[in-house]
Amino acid sequence: MLSAGETSGDTYGAHLVKYLKDLRPDIYFFGMGGNRMFSAGVDIKFDISSKGTVGIFEALPNALSIFSVLSKMKALLLKESPDLLILIDSQGLNMPLAKYANAIGIKTCYFIAPQEWLWGSSKNTKIVAETLDYIIAIFEKEYSIYKSFGANVFYFGHPLLDMIKINSTREQILSKLGANISEPIIMLCPGSRIQEINSVFPVLLSACEIFSQKYPNSFFPVAAASAWIKPYIISRLKKSSLKNFQVFENLTHEIISVSDLVLASSGTINLEASIIGTPNIMAYKLNPLTFFIAKNILKLGNKLKYFSMPNILLGKRLVPELIQENATAANIFNCLNDSYVNKVSFDNKSLLAKLGSPPVFPNIAKKILSFTSSPCTPHLSAGRRGPKGDPRTKATFAG
Helix, strand or coil: CEEECCHHHHHHHHHHHHHHHHHCCCCCCEEECCHHHHHCCCEEEECCHHHCCCCCHHHHHHHHHHHHHHHHHHHHHHHHCCCCEEEECCHHHHHHHHHHHHHHCCCEEEECCCCHHHHCCHHHHHHHHHHCCEEEECCHHHHHHHHHCCCCEEECCCCHHHHCCCCCCHHHHHHHHCCCCCCCEEEEECCCCHHHHHHCHHHHHHHHHHHHHHCCCCEEEEEECCCCCHHHHHHHHHCCCCCCEEEEECCHHHHHHHCCEEEEECCHHHHHHHHHCCCEEEEECCCHHHHHHHHHHCCHHHHCCCCCHHHHHHCCCCCCEEEHHHCCHHHHHHHHHHHHHCCCCCCCHHHHHCCCCCCCHHHHHHHHHHHCCCCCCCCHHHCCCCCCCCHHHCCCCCC
């Protein structure tokens, strides 16, 4: 059983299922995900991709529907009693599901695990480590910290190293875009959540409007993270005066590779662009109350000097970050303009060195398959609950 609640988790889950199927074609996959996991062969019972949010107050409008799906996922878990529950990202939903799986004796594996190791407290990091049977870490530091808290954690490198594959030439990609090789190409990645389309994307568009006035022949390819969010992106574009844009699906990595700059909402996209080697700028805006709590009560500013993953990994400012009141059209334009005029280069060698070496997914898939045929006992002695006849003690794979 798999549980992925957002677009990025759906993408990771689809790749994981592909590699698992290569090893065991007879596996039955079911659970929660989106179109990509469905296309990969997962029997999708629930899809809440459109409900994804970042922040406390941002999540409130979707709280009831997410709680309802969580209850249904628990019932499905109890009914089907899978050999393994694979949780992908979406901490707010997946950690309660993991605790329930723990209570009824279902083995759990978290892939794209909660980032308590990065910004959380020691108490919450310990809860994650003690709740889960297995963690597949995607960063070396994540592995080390969860390991230090006693987690059964494994690290093989970052999956993006396998996922980013550009098989077309620059000329072929430009031909698909209909772009002139001499034009400035500024790629827009507005995000995978409606929250980001409403709060961040309009500011990015305003900055690009100013940029296009200075560089009238600029081309602005816009990446739609999923099919369902594309209409929201188009709706925002229609309200903008920006010209010479085009919205694309499923060409994100190719477009990044031919762009002069990538302007993006905060997220995995900054790491993707950095891996490819294209200069990128991160902008983000949260509900002011959420930001106030994060800054003054949770003290995230004391825990994190940077917010984009390339900067966090390197401990220095590789990607410009424009957050909250600094994420204005004028500031973003100045950053775009300076970067374009100065032809900022992007040396990603030190970043790549921190992400491991491919192949990654084949090793992850082999390790996950081993979880289904071996008993999981390390945490049971530490107070973990499991009913009599706990399935974690059986070397079976019902598939």
